Amino acid sequence: MIQADLSFIDDFYSRPLGQRTRHLLGDVVNNLLDNTASQNILCCGYGFPYLEPLAGKARSGLAFMPAAMGVRRWPASAPNSAALVDLARLPLPDSSFDAVLVIHGLEFSPDPGEFLSEIWRILVPSGKAIIVVPNRRGAWSRSDHTPFGYGQPFTRRQLARILGTSGFRLCSFRSALYSPPFEGQQTQRLFGLAEAMGRRLWPKFAGVLVQRAEKQLLSGEAIAKPAAPLAAVRPAPTA
Numbered sequence: 001m002i003q004a005d006l007s008f009i010d011d012f013y014s015r016p017l018g019q020r021t022r023h024l025l026g027d028v029v030n031n032l033l034d035n036t037a038s039q040n041i042l043c044c045g046y047g048f049p050y051l052e053p054l055a056g057k058a059r060s061g062l063a064f065m066p067a068a069m070g071v072r073r074w075p076a077s078a079p080n081s082a083a084l085v086d087l088a089r090l091p092l093p094d095s096s097f098d099a100v101l102v103i104h105g106l107e108f109s110p111d112p113g114e115f116l117s118e119i120w121r122i123l124v125p126s127g128k129a130i131i132v133v134p135n136r137r138g139a140w141s142r143s144d145h146t147p148f149g150y151g152q153p154f155t156r157r158q159l160a161r162i163l164g165t166s167g168f169r170l171c172s173f174r175s176a177l178y179s180p181p182f183e184g185q186q187t188q189r190l191f192g193l194a195e196a197m198g199r200r201l202w203p204k205f206a207g208v209l210v211q212r213a214e215k216q217l218l219s220g221e222a223i224a225k226p227a228a229p230l231a232a233v234r235p236a237p238t239a
Helices: 006-014 016-033 048-053 112-122 155-164 185-189 191-201
Strands: 042-045 060-065 082-084 097-103 123-134 168-176 208-216
Touching: 006 016, 016 042, 016 048, 016 123, 016 168, 016 191, 042 048, 042 112, 048 060, 048 097, 097 112, 112 123, 112 155, 123 155, 155 168, 155 208, 168 191
Parallel strands: 042 060, 042 097, 060 082, 097 123
Antiparallel strands: 123 208, 168 208
16 A cells, blocks of 8 residues: 655645645535634544635644655644644543544555544544545546555445444534536636536535544443553654
8 A cells, every 4th residue: 555645745735736626626625614613623534625714613633644654744823733643542532522634644554444433432432533535436546646646445334334343423514526527727717616516416426425433332341452651652753
C-alpha cells in the first residue's frame, strides 16, 4: 500500500483542483456534522482544510496523523493541536469525543477494523463518525495526481460492512467529486455542473464516499483495549 505523504497532500490542497475539492467536500462534511457548537471534535488522517471552518465553533479540536504521513503544526495562530500517533491505539480515554472526522486516513490503515474500533471506543454514546474514503468505482481512486488515488479504495458495501462489524449504526450517506480529477482550466469551470449532474445520472461513480455513522452501545458492551500512553504522542513541531 502506497501512502500519500504530508508534502504531497499539502501541495494538492494548494492547487485549484484541491481548493475546489475542499469546498465541495467541506460542504458535505459540515452538513453531516450538523451542529458542532460545544462539541469535542477529533480528525484522524489529514483534515486541516476541513477543520479550519470548525475551529471557532467547536469546544475543542484535535488533528491526529499517522506516522507514515508526517505531521505539521495546526492551527497556525493558536496553541498546537496536531500530533503524530498510532491510529490503531489512540492516546485518548473512552467516550471522550462527540464527533470524529476520518479523511485521508482509513484507506491508509493496515487494519481498518482495528482503527474503527478505536474510533468507536473514544466516541461518546451515540457519538458520530464521518468517514471519507476513495470510491473503488470512481475515477479519483485511479489517479495518482490526488491523495484519493493512494491507499485502499472502498465500495459503499465494503465501507458499510466494516463500520457495522466495528459497532456503528449507519446513518446518512453522501458521495462527491463526480468531475474527473483533471487540473485543466476547462475542467475546473465545469466542476460544479459535473457535480450536480453526477448525483443524478451516475451516483455509483463518485470520486469519494462519505458515510455518517453513530456509535451503538449494547447493554454491557465495551472495548477492553486500553488507550495508548501520552508518551506515544509526538506533537507537531512548533516551527
